[in-house]
Amino acid sequence: MVVFSRSVTQCLRRLCRSINTCTRLCSESPLFPGAKTRWTEKLEFLNKGSYEPIPVYRVMDRQGNVIVPSEDPNLPEETLVKMYKNMVLLNSMDKILYESQRQGRISFYMTNYGEEASHIGSAAALSLEDVVYAQYREVGVLMWRGFTLQEFVDQCYGNIDDMGKGKQMPVHYGSKKLNFVTISSPLATQLPQAVGSAYSLKDQNRVVICYFGDGAASEGDAHAAFNFAATLQCPVLFFCRNNGYAISTPVEEQYGGDGIAAQGPSYGMATVRVDGNDILAVYNCTTKAKEYAIREQKPVLIEAMTYRVGDHSTSDDSTAYRSSDEVLHWQTNDYPVHKLRYYLEKRSLWNEDLEKAWLQETRKDVLKAFNEGEKKPKPKWTEVFDDVYKYMPPHLTKQKNQMQKHVEKYKEHYPVHKFSS
Amino acid sequence: MSINKVCTRCVRKLLRREVKLLNSKRNHFVYTPDTTVPVKGDRLEMNMYQAINNALDTVLGTDKSSIIFGEDVGFGGVFRCTVGLRDKYGKQRVFNTPLCEQGIIGFGIGAAVMGTTAIAEIQFADYIFPAFDQIVNEAAKYRYRSGGQFDCGKLTIRAPCGAVGHGALYHSQSPEAYFAHTPGLKIVVPRGPIKAKGLLLSCVRDPDPCLILEPKVLYRKAVEEVPVDDYQLPIGRADVLVEGSDLTLIGWGTQVHVLKEVAELAKKELDISCEVIDLVSILPWDVDTVCKSVKKTKRALISHEAPLTSGFGAELVATIQEECFLHLEAPIARVTGFDTPFPHVYEPFYIPTKWRCFEAVQQMFDY
Numbered sequence: 128m129v130v131f132s133r134s135v136t137q138c139l140r141r142l143c144r145s146i147n148t149c150t151r152l153c154s155e156s157p158l159f160p161g162a163k164t165r166w167t168e169k170l171e172f173l174n175k176g177s178y179e180p181i182p183v184y185r186v187m188d189r190q191g192n193v194i195v196p197s198e199d200p201n202l203p204e205e206t207l208v209k210m211y212k213n214m215v216l217l218n219s220m221d222k223i224l225y226e227s228q229r230q231g232r233i234s235f236y237m238t239n240y241g242e243e244a245s246h247i248g249s250a251a252a253l254s255l256e257d258v259v260y261a262q263y264r265e266v267g268v269l270m271w272r273g274f275t276l277q278e279f280v281d282q283c284y285g286n287i288d289d290m291g292k293g294k295q296m297p298v299h300y301g302s303k304k305l306n307f308v309t310i311s312s313p314l315a316t317q318l319p320q321a322v323g324s325a326y327s328l329k330d331q332n333r334v335v336i337c338y339f340g341d342g343a344a345s346e347g348d349a350h351a352a353f354n355f356a357a358t359l360q361c362p363v364l365f366f367c368r369n370n371g372y373a374i375s376t377p378v379e380e381q382y383g384g385d386g387i388a389a390q391g392p393s394y395g396m397a398t399v400r401v402d403g404n405d406i407l408a409v410y411n412c413t414t415k416a417k418e419y420a421i422r423e424q425k426p427v428l429i430e431a432m433t434y435r436v437g438d439h440s441t442s443d444d445s446t447a448y449r450s451s452d453e454v455l456h457w458q459t460n461d462y463p464v465h466k467l468r469y470y471l472e473k474r475s476l477w478n479e480d481l482e483k484a485w486l487q488e489t490r491k492d493v494l495k496a497f498n499e500g501e502k503k504p505k506p507k508w509t510e511v512f513d514d515v516y517k518y519m520p521p522h523l524t525k526q527k528n529q530m531q532k533h534v535e536k537y538k539e540h541y542p543v544h545k546f547s548s
Numbered sequence: 549m550s551i552n553k554v555c556t557r558c559v560r561k562l563l564r565r566e567v568k569l570l571n572s573k574r575n576h577f578v579y580t581p582d583t584t585v586p587v588k589g590d591r592l593e594m595n596m597y598q599a600i601n602n603a604l605d606t607v608l609g610t611d612k613s614s615i616i617f618g619e620d621v622g623f624g625g626v627f628r629c630t631v632g633l634r635d636k637y638g639k640q641r642v643f644n645t646p647l648c649e650q651g652i653i654g655f656g657i658g659a660a661v662m663g664t665t666a667i668a669e670i671q672f673a674d675y676i677f678p679a680f681d682q683i684v685n686e687a688a689k690y691r692y693r694s695g696g697q698f699d700c701g702k703l704t705i706r707a708p709c710g711a712v713g714h715g716a717l718y719h720s721q722s723p724e725a726y727f728a729h730t731p732g733l734k735i736v737v738p739r740g741p742i743k744a745k746g747l748l749l750s751c752v753r754d755p756d757p758c759l760i761l762e763p764k765v766l767y768r769k770a771v772e773e774v775p776v777d778d779y780q781l782p783i784g785r786a787d788v789l790v791e792g793s794d795l796t797l798i799g800w801g802t803q804v805h806v807l808k809e810v811a812e813l814a815k816k817e818l819d820i821s822c823e824v825i826d827l828v829s830i831l832p833w834d835v836d837t838v839c840k841s842v843k844k845t846k847r848a849l850i851s852h853e854a855p856l857t858s859g860f861g862a863e864l865v866a867t868i869q870e871e872c873f874l875h876l877e878a879p880i881a882r883v884t885g886f887d888t889p890f891p892h893v894y895e896p897f898y899i900p901t902k903w904r905c906f907e908a909v910q911q912m913f914d915y
Contacts, residue, residue, distance in 0.1 A: 258662070260658075289695070290694075290695050291693065291695040291697070292695035294693050294695060295693050299693070301695075301697055301698065302697070303694075303697040303698060308661060308694075308698055309690075309693060309694035309695075309697060309698050311685070311686065311689070311693060313681060313686065316654060316681065316682060316685065318654070319650065319651045319653075319654025319655050319657075320655070320658030320661065320686070321658055322651075322654070322655055322658060323654065323655035323657060323658025323659035323660070323661070323662075323666070324658040324659065324662045325658075326658070326659055326664075327613075327658070327662035327663070327664040328662060329640075335658075347648075347650055347678070348650055348654055348681075348682075350648070351646075351648045351650050351651030351654060351655075352651065352654065354646045354648065354651065355646060355651045355655050358645075358646055359645070513696075514692045514695065514696045515691070515731050515732050516691070516732065516734075516755075517691070517699070517755035517756055518755075520784060520832040521784075521835070521836075522832055522835065523731075
């Protein structure tokens, strides 16, 4: 009886299996493993015109009016004021460090003009345990997290207090304490790294946010990162700052599709496009993206539309490839700092007097940090040999000893006095 | 013992001999197993892929944060190195990635930055170049550029390398010299199973990013009695495999076995006593062991499969010349692959065979 029933079960199972295979094979839908889809008998090429472009999410209009009241995140007043103060502080620091480069006091600088809201808005939506990978124009994020003016200046000077020990160019900040991974110049390399970090942080209620520009999104590493994040299901937020230019290259020469956001769904990523000049919109997107990434353990792509108001860097004169009228338009009609100020003023959280006082205070603070930073000596010059490896291998020790002897002998030809001993 | 068992053993023995004969005809070298064993304890006969698999198993078993990933590693890898690991440790720890080398290494760096032990596989060393930027500009410079705040020391990259008989341009390359020019990176090449396990375990636990280039021709061919216990072999130290007094032969990976044959040939035909050194570690490399040997023998021959110009042999020549100038009695010889891409049907004429090495030895003593 038992034997019989077993064979009956087997028979039934086999029958079911063959019916299954049969239904699958006879099914109307295509069975290719590469895509789950339907047939069509109409030959049709798809292009970006086949879909509506992805809309830009906003909370405020250009005058700082909230358009749909339910979309206002209703942030605490002190948070809103802190956001604004950070944006202005960032502007003051940019102004002074930019000028100091012009005077030859630091070797290089990059400003953040026009993109302040995307930095502060996204940073405010995250917590300190979330890991940040940045490109280089995200100084507001670091500022929001608590990096001090002195720490910024020290890095730009590569002085004895620079956490990076004077190894990298100015604006290549990093802070272990603040979970802000040290910036490097090669574009987009941080994207797949952010994915790997997010994989390590799976199921820990933390996310990784990775910032990059519209130009960097053209690198192969961006493709790698999007695809890895989607297939390996990593809680990472890709935050693209689409500011219209990669140095002199306008977006029309950067991509043929609907910006960066349109790439997201093609990788199977939750995607949103946001007004990068609207700090409340950026805040909302990042908050929701973090919630989603943690809940689903999946990546999100945020494309923040904005405009690079400053030159690319101190080595660039942007009037060579764009009109100053265009820049002026963004500065006067749609500037993220102004937009938040209008909003605050409407809520009586800010006024002209507070503005004046805060401007004065920030300038004083930045100058103070600047002067301090300038006075500090550089680290020991022998630091050049440290941190290549965890422990110095013999061949490096040999090179260090040789150089020490040489410098001792020819010291008048080296700037030893600028370095600590 | 039953007759059946005896018979099976006989057949197996005969087969093995047959395979060895076939191999020696097909390959350009005769593999000689290591007889010195680094640690006491149980040993098991393993070929090189099994030894690597055993090392990876040891890592996953001892280090809960460790992950293994790359193209096709999930089902066991195209060279069987990761067989059984996904079943044993789960697909969160042993998994396939999309087919993208720059992604694999970037991903590995990011995981390592968070403190995860990341073991990345590049399917063939020939395909490591898409990840060159991530390795050279990122992995190698991570600690330095951040002032020691961040590092990716927990990253290890495994890549099968070297000639395999028929691999042509993109399944034969030995790219060590490209990476040897990269401060911040460590590079090792094992010559057999015992070495492969010990070096891999060292690389994984080393605080710096490591690249381990595994000569793929040895995966099945090289069989040794490998300790089953956990052990590590030093990075940065060369092995003197054969002691000699007249000439130092230096190589790494498969070429070590060629050089051992050359030493025998030189002894037999020319009565020249060769010292054979396996460099083991390309970066940092063991200047002391090499120079000590050359000062004794007064002659050096370096041999590698990679092309001559700017091959790692050039670095050895320059250093030996500088350190051993007064001891040298003949110019330092290099027997290497030619400055051509690695060809398919011409492989027997491309590789630095024992006969090319032997002729170079002759010439050095006619100098």
